[in-house]
Amino acid sequence: MEKSKIFELKCITYLKKDISFEDTFDVISKYINFSICKKDEYLEKHNKNIFNNFCFGGFMPLEKDKIYKKGNNYSFTFRTIDEEFAKNVYSLFRANIDNQYLQIVDIKQKEIKNYFISELYSATPVVMSIKKKDLQDRQLFWTLEKSGDIIELQNQLQDNLLKKYEEFFGEKLIPTQNFIQLLEIKNHKPQYIFFKTTKNEIQKKVALIGNKFRIVPNEDEVSQKLAFLSLGVGLGEKISYGAGFLIVKSI
Missing domain, CATH: 3.30.70.1890 (Alpha-Beta Plaits)
Structure with a gap:
């Protein structure tokens, strides 16, 4: 394959x-x-x-x-x-x-x-859920204000890509470090992707909360594989709604 x-x-x-x-x-x-x-x-x-x-x-x-x-x-x-x-x-x-x-x-x-990727930019908001929920038991999404834990975010983004790689290619990648060397948040306030859903004949608009990132991947082989994969399958969650679409700067 x-x-x-x-x-x-x-x-x-x-x-x-x-x-x-x-x-x-x-x-x-x-x-x-x-x-x-x-x-x-x-x-x-x-x-x-x-x-x-x-x-x-x-x-x-x-x-x-x-x-x-x-x-x-x-x-x-x-x-x-x-x-x-x-x-x-x-x-x-x-x-x-x-x-x-x-x-x-x-x-x-x-x-x-496949080619060497020096920088990635999110053209659409990157969405990543966090384990915590609010008082109404609704799922929360990672934001600097609600979480602020950049390392947790980077680990979740990598784990998500590793699962996608394994599911599609049928083999595991064994990283020695997180594929992200540098993650810079580009937005000053959370970014949104909206979609409409219908339940019991009632339509409502739902907001997914995300962020725009500049990412510098590490240079090792596994990191570059994950960086390239993210261009083809998106970064983070809710990709089928338009989240996590990346553009690239290469050398």
């Missing part, structure tokens, strides 16, 4: 409605999941709620007024570490699946081979 490639689809979309920045991740996420679930094996996997070996970013270019306009073209980027999955997703996206918000009009395919 290929361990040194990421398969990227840059999807050019035509918008059928205005979409606010706040709603973009929900719109893209639902389009991706609906499209993927047209294939029975991916529907079965989706229903089991197991690791998704893909990630995606938001619409580009960014709009200053945070409204993506009806009738305009915008792109979003989809990445995966699974070559066969990438081919199937390409076909599913090209099938012009009916959607009230968007239509994909072109897809540019790209293979990214």
